[in-house]
Amino acid sequence: MKRATIKDIAKVLEVNTSTVSRALNNHPDISQPMKVKVQEVAKALNYTPNLLALNLKTNKTKTIGLIVSSVGKFFVPSFINGVGSVLESHGYKLVILASDESFDKEADHVRLCCNSQMDGIILSLTNQTIGIDHLDLVIENAIPLVIFDKTIKQNKFSSITINDAQYAEMCTEFLLNNNCTNILGVFGNPNMTITKERLIGFNKAVEKNTSINAHSIFASDIEEALQKTIIKLNEDASITGIYCMSDEVLTGATAALHQLNKLNDIKLVCISDGVLTPYHVPAINYVQHDGFAMGVATANQLIIEINSKEKITPIALKMECGWV
Amino acid sequence: MKRATIKDIAKVLEVNTSTVSRALNNHPDISQPMKVKVQEVAKALNYTPNLLALNLKTNKTKTIGLIVSSVGKFFVPSFINGVGSVLESHGYKLVILASDESFDKEADHVRLCCNSQMDGIILSLTNQTIGIDHLDLVIENAIPLVIFDKTIKQNKFSSITINDAQYAEMCTEFLLNNNCTNILGVFGNPNMTITKERLIGFNKAVEKNTSINAHSIFASDIEEALQKTIIKLNEDASITGIYCMSDEVLTGATAALHQLNKLNDIKLVCISDGVLTPYHVPAINYVQHDGFAMGVATANQLIIEINSKEKITPIALKMECGWV
DNA sequence: CTGTTAGCGCGTTCAC
DNA sequence: GTGAACGCGCTAACAG
Secondary structure, three states, X not given: OOOOOHHHHHXXXXXXXXXXXXXHOOOOOOOHHHHHXXXXXXXXXXXXXXXXXXXXXXXXXXXXXXXXXXXXXXXXXXXXXXXHHHHHHOOOEEEEEEOOOOHHHHHHHHHHHHXXXXXXXXXXXXXXXXXXXXXXXXXXXXXXXEEEOOOOOOOOOEEEEEOHHHHHHHHHHHHHHOOOOEEEEEEOOOOOHXXXXXXXXXHHHHHOXXXXXXXXXXXXXXXXXXXXXXXXXXXXXXXXXXXXXXXHHHXXXXXXXXXXXXXXXXXXXXXXXXXXXXXOOOXXXXXXXXXXXXXXXXXXXXXXXXXXXXXXXXXXXEEOOEEO | OOOOOHHHHHHHHOOOHHHHHHHHOOOOOOOHHHHHHHHHHHHHXXXXXXXXXXXXHHOOOOEEEEEEOOOOOOOHHHHHHHHHHHHHHOOOEEEEEEOOOOHHHHHHHHHHHHHOOOOEEEEXXXXXXXXXXXXXXXXXXXXXXXXXXXXXXXXXXXXXXXOHHHHHHHHHHHHHHOOOOEEEEEEOOOOOHHHHHHHHXXXXXXXXXXXXXXXXXXXXXXXXXXXXXXXXXXHOOOOOEEEEOOHHHHHHHHHHHHHHOOOOOOEEEEEEOOOOXXXXXXXXXXXXXXXXXXXXXXHHHHHHHHHOOOOOOOOEEEEOOEEO
16 A cells, blocks of 8 residues: 555545645644544554655755764764764764775765755764865855864864873873883874874873883774784883773784783773773773763764854864773 | 756756756757757756655655664674675665664664655664564565564564574584583573574583583673673682673673683683684684674665565575684 | 645656 | 656645
8 A cells, every 4th residue: 555645634534735734733723623633534544744755845854974984893883872862862864974994985975965965964084084175065065064083174164072182191191100111102093183193192291201212103903003012012022001092903902912911011001982991901091082972972063053043163172081 | 055956957058957857867869969068057057966856756765774772892883884885886875773772762763764765674673672563664665674683583574694503502512622511601681582592502512412511691781791700600610611692792701701810711712793803812713793794695685675676575594604 | 724826856748 | 859747745825
């Protein structure tokens, strides 16, 4: 049986479709008895509004696009859950688009979001992205867009991040305060602003104290972090503290320590989303960069911008992170 | 500037909208020069087709709904990437809906998918779901739906799973072959069919050999797995092998072994998506339940059913898993 | 209070 | 080869 439309229910009641439409939308002009009758027939016919027709009419889709390099193990899943929980309560759907660290794909996805008339976009830049000209389309179409976590310097869109340098510095100082005089910083992909910022914080802490010996390595995935950490620790056996900028590199570094049987000799500290980190043994100190909370904040900002009538001035929100 | 429509470009060329439409769709009836002119104006006006109007016309949305308990750390992210990679190449968008292990939410999301006229649905049941009556709506609307991983006995929809009992048995036998005579099985939420199946496999292996002592515990999250494993190991110090049915409980069990300092004394084996497991030290043997591959298979099956003209007879695909 | 009409943007008859 | 007209399902402006 084909899906019922307001036309069908209008036919049954021998009234006009617009009457039905207004009755269903509880319009004040419609009499109570009529409303009741319409409701009944609607229920009997299993009527549900055709959202596609509504979309066309209102030029809204109640859909948000989330463009992210990929749905990895860390941070992003929590972030998605955070975004999802907010969007759901506002009746928005969330479309996931993976850019796979390719700038072209990122641009494609942005285009897709615009062409599909999405009501908003949430974006985390790839490590290849060095400009935001590809987002001009978004501005032309007046689609609210919020950038989170991985961003670059810009002032056209709101961004939700943390103070990367500050927390990296905090972590590094923790090592120094724990009598580590020779430390290693394990960083992610060097192209990312987030990496550069965290490196700045690391160096800042190191430079405060001239007696410190510091190394740093960059790794784009777990395996690379593992290999480079092993090499570094073999080169310099006197390293006693490691700062990891993310859960991903932490996983590699931890495996390296395991393999070298140095898990109890070297102090670890990291910036982590805090989901798996609590299960590290020996216990590990970390600054919690809560993905869920950031997802919630990002989604909320996006909703604000969507609902705002006037053009909003972009904000740059730095979220607070706690020490665990 | 407002978005251009075929009307706008028709006005510029002083032709009818239908001419423009046909020209853009490369209809044979349209003269070559006209096609060229239309293309040019379209480009000049930055024209892109309004997908919303097309959706209404064709009753298709090029959108697939993925309903999953939540986007956790294990398996699901890889699965999403697998699904996404296939869907992208077919021009479909992927909407993520989290049911949060609530049957009501699952039913709500199914309803949403139907009302939004999604072209297909991919579903993993919550651990509360004991029937599929809430999917009748899907059948009425003739929307292709594929169930993966967490399912129950049914014959209305295609399902993509693994032979849970078989691989659980295989894992357990591995322990027995490694001289473990007292073993512990760590399982997930006991409501899930997947848990029951894996328990069956575990028990089957155990029962083959009467001299084996076996325990089993059930845990719905990492923390519970951690706590219960500790208790069990304290109760019976002679346990020398642990089978973990998933990455999640493995994380808890590993933490327990760490804490009890038994990591090198107890043999671990598990069914894992194989993303973090390779970094376990000491190395751990596992049957790889590849999330990405399952995502690809599920998406492919869904595409087949979407493209099929006739009603398809559901298949129940059991994917092969490799031993690592 | 309810009916009529028009239109969202596009594709598709059926004419000419 | 091109134009006119209609319809997808729904809402809003205008009547009465």
